Amino acid sequence: MSDLKQELKAKIIEQLNLEDISVDTIADDDSLFGDGLGLDSIDALELIVMLDKDYGIKLLDPKEGRKIFESIEVMANYIAEHRTK
Amino acid sequence: MGKGVAITGMGIISAIGNTVAENYLALIGEKKGISRIAWIDTIHKNEIMVGEINFSNAELESQLALDSNNNYSRTALLGAIAAKQAIAAAQITNIDTYKTGLISATSVGGMDMTERYFYEYLEEKSLQKYIDGHHAGDSSQKIAEQLGINHSLVTTISTACSSAANAIMFGARLIKAGKLDRVVVGGSDCLSKFTINGFKTLMILSDTYNTPFDENRKGLNLGEAAAFLVLESDAVVKAENKKVLAYVKGYGNANDAYHQTASSENGDGATLAMEKALKVAGLNPKDIDYVNAHGTATGNNDLSEGKALIRVFGENLPEFSSTKAYTGHTLAAAGAIEAVYSILALQHSVIYPNLNFKTQMKEFEITPQTTLKEKTLSAVLSNSLGFGGNCSTLIFTKEP
Amino acid sequence: MKRVFIQSVGSVSCQKTFDNSQFLDEIEIYEANVVPAIDPAYKDYIPPAAARRMAKGIKMGIVASKIALSDAGLDSVDAIITGTGMGCLVESEKFVSAIIDNKEEYLTPTSFIQSTHNTVGGQIALDLECKGYNFTYVHSSISFESALLDAQLQLAMEEAETILVGGVDELGAHTVKIHKLVHHIKAEMVSSARLLESNTEGAVFGEGANFFVLSNQKKEGAYAELLAVDILNTLDKEDLSQSMERFLATAELKVEDIDLLVMGNNGDVVFDTYYRELSDGLFSKIPQAYYKHLSGEFNTASSFGVWLASKILKFQQIPEDTKLNSITSSKLNRILLYNQYRGQNHSFVLLQKC
Numbered sequence: 001m002s003d004l005k006q007e008l009k010a011k012i013i014e015q016l017n018l019e020d021i022s023v024d025t026i027a028d029d030d031s032l033f034g035d036g037l038g039l040d041s042i043d044a045l046e047l048i049v050m051l052d053k054d055y056g057i058k059l060l061d062p063k064e065g066r067k068i069f070e071s072i073e074v075m076a077n078y079i080a081e082h083r084t085k
Numbered sequence: 086m087g088k089g090v091a092i093t094g095m096g097i098i099s100a101i102g103n104t105v106a107e108n109y110l111a112l113i114g115e116k117k118g119i120s121r122i123a124w125i126d127t128i129h130k131n132e133i134m135v136g137e138i139n140f141s142n143a144e145l146e147s148q149l150a151l152d153s154n155n156n157y158s159r160t161a162l163l164g165a166i167a168a169k170q171a172i173a174a175a176q177i178t179n180i181d182t183y184k185t186g187l188i189s190a191t192s193v194g195g196m197d198m199t200e201r202y203f204y205e206y207l208e209e210k211s212l213q214k215y216i217d218g219h220h221a222g223d224s225s226q227k228i229a230e231q232l233g234i235n236h237s238l239v240t241t242i243s244t245a246c247s248s249a250a251n252a253i254m255f256g257a258r259l260i261k262a263g264k265l266d267r268v269v270v271g272g273s274d275c276l277s278k279f280t281i282n283g284f285k286t287l288m289i290l291s292d293t294y295n296t297p298f299d300e301n302r303k304g305l306n307l308g309e310a311a312a313f314l315v316l317e318s319d320a321v322v323k324a325e326n327k328k329v330l331a332y333v334k335g336y337g338n339a340n341d342a343y344h345q346t347a348s349s350e351n352g353d354g355a356t357l358a359m360e361k362a363l364k365v366a367g368l369n370p371k372d373i374d375y376v377n378a379h380g381t382a383t384g385n386n387d388l389s390e391g392k393a394l395i396r397v398f399g400e401n402l403p404e405f406s407s408t409k410a411y412t413g414h415t416l417a418a419a420g421a422i423e424a425v426y427s428i429l430a431l432q433h434s435v436i437y438p439n440l441n442f443k444t445q446m447k448e449f450e451i452t453p454q455t456t457l458k459e460k461t462l463s464a465v466l467s468n469s470l471g472f473g474g475n476c477s478t479l480i481f482t483k484e485p
Numbered sequence: 486m487k488r489v490f491i492q493s494v495g496s497v498s499c500q501k502t503f504d505n506s507q508f509l510d511e512i513e514i515y516e517a518n519v520v521p522a523i524d525p526a527y528k529d530y531i532p533p534a535a536a537r538r539m540a541k542g543i544k545m546g547i548v549a550s551k552i553a554l555s556d557a558g559l560d561s562v563d564a565i566i567t568g569t570g571m572g573c574l575v576e577s578e579k580f581v582s583a584i585i586d587n588k589e590e591y592l593t594p595t596s597f598i599q600s601t602h603n604t605v606g607g608q609i610a611l612d613l614e615c616k617g618y619n620f621t622y623v624h625s626s627i628s629f630e631s632a633l634l635d636a637q638l639q640l641a642m643e644e645a646e647t648i649l650v651g652g653v654d655e656l657g658a659h660t661v662k663i664h665k666l667v668h669h670i671k672a673e674m675v676s677s678a679r680l681l682e683s684n685t686e687g688a689v690f691g692e693g694a695n696f697f698v699l700s701n702q703k704k705e706g707a708y709a710e711l712l713a714v715d716i717l718n719t720l721d722k723e724d725l726s727q728s729m730e731r732f733l734a735t736a737e738l739k740v741e742d743i744d745l746l747v748m749g750n751n752g753d754v755v756f757d758t759y760y761r762e763l764s765d766g767l768f769s770k771i772p773q774a775y776y777k778h779l780s781g782e783f784n785t786a787s788s789f790g791v792w793l794a795s796k797i798l799k800f801q802q803i804p805e806d807t808k809l810n811s812i813t814s815s816k817l818n819r820i821l822l823y824n825q826y827r828g829q830n831h832s833f834v835l836l837q838k839c
Contacts, residue, residue, distance in 0.1 A: 015593075017537035038534055041347060045288060045594045053591040062288045128589045187718075192602065194623075200581050206663045216663050220570055220784070221602060222624035226829065229718050236728070239718035240631040241624040243572075243602035251620055255635060262638045282584050283597035340565075340610040340619040345538070345598050357616055472598070473607025475619055 005076045028073040056084030089319045089485040090257040090333040094175025096167040097425045099310035099412050100136030109429050112437050136308025136413025156214040158195035161224035163311035164273030165231040175315040183266035186238035187229045188256045190248030190272030192417040194221035197277045246471030250420025254336040256316050266321050271313030271421035289383045297380035297407035298387050298453045300444040305381045308413025312421035331428045334482040337361025341474030352393030354476035359397045362478035371401040374462040375436050377427045379470045380407020381414050404454040406439035420469035427465040427481045434461050486641040487701035491708045495552030496792045497545040498693035508796050509804045518671045520691045520781045540573035542655035545694035546605040557698040563645035564618035567606035568628030570784020573599045574657030626826035627716045629788040634714045640701040651696030652785025680752040680778040688751035691781010695788035708795035712736050712835040720831045726767040732833045744814045747794050749824030750775045751782040773809035787824040794820040798838045
């Protein structure tokens with residue numbers, strides 16, 4: 001699980017072009033949106049594509065994404081449970 | 086300085102008709118132009134519905150009598166057809182009699198050819214003619230050529246979904262300032278894989294018929310269309326004893342300055358745009374008899390626009406409806422399509438139904454007009470709201 | 486009708502123009518057929534969180550507009566009007582190629598959003614929190630002049646008091662590649678110092694952003710007065726001189742009232758003949774200058790021409806490297822600009838010292 005979390009942090013930084021942030025500065029329970037990493041609705045759409053492409057999880061409603069992308073912790077748990085690849 | 090901006094001709098081609106008359110009949114006959122996609126081969130064809138014009142490019146080319154080595158994009162083809170109709174309707178036989186310009190709008194431009202031949206350009210010399218046709222201004226140059234507009238002001242506006250409304254606005258300003266005597270204004274956008282996939286990434290495409298202002302709306306249907314109006318100065322109208330269809334009475338553009346794509350939840354930009362347009366028109370909200378809403382049927386747009394309507398009109402909100410359920414969202418052309426519909430509404434004293442509406446939205450109490458309604462109209466307000474926070478409002482009136 | 490002034494300028498280009506205290510003190514010479522803009526320190530202007538979804542065109546546009554606003558001593562403006570021929574090309578190319586390469590699967594929104602032509606104007610509005618009028622003109626080589634004309638009309642008719650107007654375009658690798666195929670870009674490398682002697686087809690492409698604050702009130706530090714703008718979609722070479730005289734007549738001026746003609750020569754042997762028509766004919770006794778050896782050719786390169794002319798009027802000095810002929814004038818009051826691209830989309834702009 002901790003590997004998956006590290007992997008997610010690295011992917012998020014790369015995919016969302018978070019130049020000034022490193023893997024070590026993101027805590028597992030940091031909130032990704034709002035006050036935490038400051039991600040927004042477009043980032044959520046980017047992450048939805050990442051879920052589909054890398055883990056075979058298809059989300060149809062962007063609103064679902066907001067709950068899943070609450071933190072690295074929540075995201076990793078969701079992926080571990082639902083991944084098809 | 087001239088005051089009135091008269092509309093003396095209009096032309097349109099859309100998913101619900103190839104002429105102004107056909108569009109009007111579909112509107113009052115409540116005939117939707119939404120279907121599964123036929124002319125573009127996309128992997129999303131079973132997940133989306135579109136407002137497509139049922140002609141191949143070859144058919145459109147032959148309507149314009151183009152020779153086979155032309156390099157027209159579909160945007161240019163549709164635009165030229167609609168603009169020529171507008172000129173004919175305005176009974177203009179010699180375009181050079183008055184100083185005439187063209188302000189066109191597009192967001193897709195020549196992207197339909199670019200996405201088809203992107204890599205082939207590198208290998209296949211015969212396709213390279215389309216390279217020049219990619220940029221947005223190319224379709225306007227071709228429309229100008231088709232109309233015989235030379236040595237004049239021809240330009241293109243691209244502000245996403247408010248583009249054509251803005252072309253009408255700039256044209257009206259040019260007439261008011263006396264820069265031009267006559268100006269052809271409107272917009273054209275064809276369907277493309279680029280926009281289909283683009284809107285798909287934003288997850289705002291409905292998999293079924295779009296349902297503007299409905300609580301359970303699932304997103305928009307993309308459409309393709311072109312429409313143009315002929316605007317003329319008071320002096321030309323008088324000299325030529327022109328029949329005037331309607332007037333561009335008010336216009337306003339504002340920016341939400343809220344987000345790259347989404348509209349602010351309280352509709353700041355749309356509110357400002359409507360207030361500006363009313364001010365330019367010298368009208369009060371109670372003077373507006375019908376609102377042709379942008380109403381794309383995305384969660385975000387309809388909420389934001391609805392809130393803005395309440396802020397501007399309060400208790401005085403007249404009947405409003407979105408015609409996107411008929412045509413789909415025709416992007417840069419939408420403002421011109423809906424200008425034609427607004428003018429037809431004024432002419433025929435009729436309000437079009439907001440098709441597919443079932444369930445009242447929770448966030449507010451306002452409800453669109455859902456049945457065809459006869460009502461004498463003297464002023465119609467039309468909204469066009471787009472990406473980049475771009476919000477535009479036009480007001481059309483029967484009297485100057 | 487109110488008079489219209491260029492209150493301030495801001496430029497990001499293939500020269501070090503982002504420092505407004507200088508005026509082409511050092512000229513960069515390139516041996517190339519494609520020249521990227523010199524990057525300012527974007528981080529000084531744009532916070533990293535905002536910059537992460539910004540194409541170079543957006544960044545250049547924001548920096549140029551911030552420089553122009555600070556030069557004018559303003560925090561915001563009544564309206565923002567942008568000209569761009571191609572918008573953010575790199576992201577547009579990225580999205581098209583992703584559609585093809587991935588067969589329409591796994592596409593992400595960021596490129597698509599930035600491919601929208603009004604993305605630069607929208608981002609500037611976001612940055613300035615400016616809820617005013619926001620238009621984007623996208624018509625080849627007159628994209629910028631369309632924006633200029635719109636602003637001039639609004640200011641003259643008192644619909645606004647201050648308007649930010651600019652032109653911005655960026656280079657894209659695929660677009661460069663295909664424009665080389667059709668010889669719109671020169672096949673060979675050319676020294677920018679000898680661009681006009683190249684005698685070959687095509688231009689040297691560049692990129693950049695030039696923004697201006699226009700106002701209908703003349704304030705201290707203003708660069709120039711904008712007297713007139715005109716745009717013509719088509720124009721035969723034989724009609725050029727007459728059209729130019731007609732344009733000057735609308736401002737009640739004659740050729741001899743012009744102290745400098747600034748032209749858009751780009752070294753394309755086929756289309757520079759338009760400029761020669763004026764330089765060898767009507768304007769043969771008038772000082773002349775050019776700029777595309779400094780800026781490169783792009784759809785809104787003429788905004789660099791207006792930047793140059795504005796600076797010349799304010800500094801009352803014509804940089805040596807921009808001179809097209811050796812004629813000198815005792816005064817520097819009025820500058821006429823002429824530009825076209827591939828024989829289409831011609832523009833005339835008339836500026837006056839203020």
